Amino acid sequence: MIEDLFALEMQTYRDSPVHRLDARVKILTVLAVILGIVAVPYTTAVYLPTLLLTLFFAVLWALSRVPPMVYLKRLAVILPVWGLVILVQIILKNPYYPSFTSILSLPFGISVYAESVEFATILAVKFLVSVSFIILLSSTTTLQDLLSGASRLGLPAEFVLTLGMMVRYLYVFGYMYRKVIEALHTRCFDPLDPSLPYGYRLRELGYTIGSLFIRSYGQGERVYTSMCCRGYGKHSHLFVGKKPFTRPDWAFLSLSLLCATGAVALGLALA
Numbered sequence: 001m002i003e004d005l006f007a008l009e010m011q012t013y014r015d016s017p018v019h020r021l022d023a024r025v026k027i028l029t030v031l032a033v034i035l036g037i038v039a040v041p042y043t044t045a046v047y048l049p050t051l052l053l054t055l056f057f058a059v060l061w062a063l064s065r066v067p068p069m070v071y072l073k074r075l076a077v078i079l080p081v082w083g084l085v086i087l088v089q090i091i092l093k094n095p096y097y098p099s100f101t102s103i104l105s106l107p108f109g110i111s112v113y114a115e116s117v118e119f120a121t122i123l124a125v126k127f128l129v130s131v132s133f134i135i136l137l138s139s140t141t142t143l144q145d146l147l148s149g150a151s152r153l154g155l156p157a158e159f160v161l162t163l164g165m166m167v168r169y170l171y172v173f174g175y176m177y178r179k180v181i182e183a184l185h186t187r188c189f190d191p192l193d194p195s196l197p198y199g200y201r202l203r204e205l206g207y208t209i210g211s212l213f214i215r216s217y218g219q220g221e222r223v224y225t226s227m228c229c230r231g232y233g234k235h236s237h238l239f240v241g242k243k244p245f246t247r248p249d250w251a252f253l254s255l256s257l258l259c260a261t262g263a264v265a266l267g268l269a270l271a
Helices: 002-013 023-039 044-064 068-091 114-140 143-152 157-186 198-229 247-270
Strands: 102-106 110-113
Touching: 002 114, 002 143, 023 044, 023 114, 023 143, 023 247, 044 114, 044 247, 068 110, 068 114, 102 114, 110 114, 143 157, 157 198
Parallel strands: none
Antiparallel strands: 102 110
């Protein structure tokens, strides 16, 4: 899991036309697509805009030169939670339909409705488009560029500083975890080894997890003390300089906004 964290971040350092775009352009594009697809009514008219935006995403993903497996891995992490939410919709009566037709009866008085299945499908395609563009953003933009871009777009400095600290300590925690795992392997300890007593394995894992948090806490305290020695305080902010858009940035932003607006307008016209 931790190794995957470092590997996924390395994808953002690739060189491609999408990677070289300003982070603000990609953030605005993702926001436009999400707001647009959400604005389309919950009818079957959403399928055509979804298809157009999916094709747009496929072109951008191909230009980014990021392996498709990266997209599938990130999507697989999100699907269990949202998949359950979407699946539950088939047995619920939502307010978008005046009447419901039962197509399957289940135990405990539960029924599957045709209208609810349609609603779940519409919700699924909206979710897929939104998440796909978020994955594209996170796979082609470094976390530092995301923070800088969000700051230039007007995100409060307190939020930027807090998110920057969270990102930094996420990787500090990852390094600590890797050191602890390497120490366990050096001592030939395998928590999944069935030949060891279960109580012993559980106790050692408890010690390991406790040691991991204590070491991470100690590292955090040392970093915080160093920051205070360098003038950090409650009025400190990250400095983010001005950065104008280049011509490719303006061209891509105009094209993406045109695609998103056109797809949404088409969906509203068909609704």
